[in-house]
Amino acid sequence: MNSGDHNIEGEVQRLRSAAYRLEVAGLKPARLGIVLGSGLKDFAEHLEDPIVISFNDMPEFPRTRVRGHGGELIQGRVGDTLVHCLTGRVHLYEGHHVWEVVRAVRTLALFGTSNFLLTNAAGGIRKDLAPGTLMLLTDHINMTGTNVLLGDHHECLGPRFPPMSRVYSETARKILQSASPKPLAEGVYAQMMGPSYETPAEIRMLSLVGADAVGMSTVPEAIALHAMGCRVAAMSLITNNAAGVTEDVPNHDEVVSEGAKAAKRMSKLLLSAIPALGRLGRRKANC
Ligand code: HPA
Secondary structure, eight states, X not given: OOGGGOOHHHHHHHHHHHHHHHHHTTOOOOSEEEEXXXXXXXXXXXXXXXXXXXXXXXXXXXXOOOTTOOOEEEEEEETTEEEEEEEOOOOGGGTOOHHHHTHHHHHHHHHTOOEEEEEEEEEEOSTTOOTTXXXXXXXXXXXXXXXXXXXXXXXXXXXXXXXXXXXXXXXXXXXXXXXXXXXXXXXXXXXXXXXXXXXXXXXXXXXXXXXXXXXXXXXXXXXXXXXXXXXXXXXXXXXXXXXXTBSOOOOHHHXXXXXXXXXXXXXXXXXXXXXXXXXXXXXXXXX
16 A cells, blocks of 8 residues: 555545445444454354355455465354454554554444454463463553554544543453453553564563563554444463563464464353353444
8 A cells, every 4th residue: 555545535435335345245233343363263163144255355455465364254143142253354564554454343343343352362471471371451552653543533433532541341351251261361462563573672671561462463453443432352362472481482383373272262262252242332433
């Protein structure tokens, strides 16, 4: 995307056109939107009466190119709860503009979904966050050097200066905690731009500034959705120890295979939390 395309009116037009395409395809606004991160897309297999829309049929959506990431919007039910799953996402490190990174979730929000669960793979910085741990986000640190709300403002996407004091819903977090057979870890997620993993010195810095886990996604989506008035919950699957925490060196194969190993556990948790998450009130999008 070149800088000439960064016109906010054009962007909102693209979002409206994408939302209209979903309506034409017969989709309905869901009670919950879920973004499935690296290696976690198998959850979508649990959806009943699925309708699958490939990102290839959504000309407004950018294409993901990362192994382990799908590229579909799947509508389906968990019991009575209508859910939209995005199997995979696009990332800043692929060279996408930050508006492209959030286009799919903003489309769902415009379409009428107001509760979201964002999932990702992350490296554990805090000592107790070993590979295989699920961590609920209590807050984030944006280390990407960009912000999804940068540029011209459009009311449709939220206020000019939205507060970020409570991005991650405590209510949704409590629901996820009660759905888990044992207490889930909680912590602060820092997003780096990537795609290189961090150096041990960067991880020491992140630890000093209060980060418990580190990854390369989620923060633009959380900021964009929270600004739009949506309720956001987010969960990291810790796939590896962050650089320098142990002798191990992070690698993408490990991230994908830990994702696959934990997918069953995460799916079980989501299946039991979704009915209550789906009952959380709706919030009306502003346009
Ligand atoms: N660093 C950044 N992103 C990641 C990591 C990591 O250690 N693990 C999974 N995603």
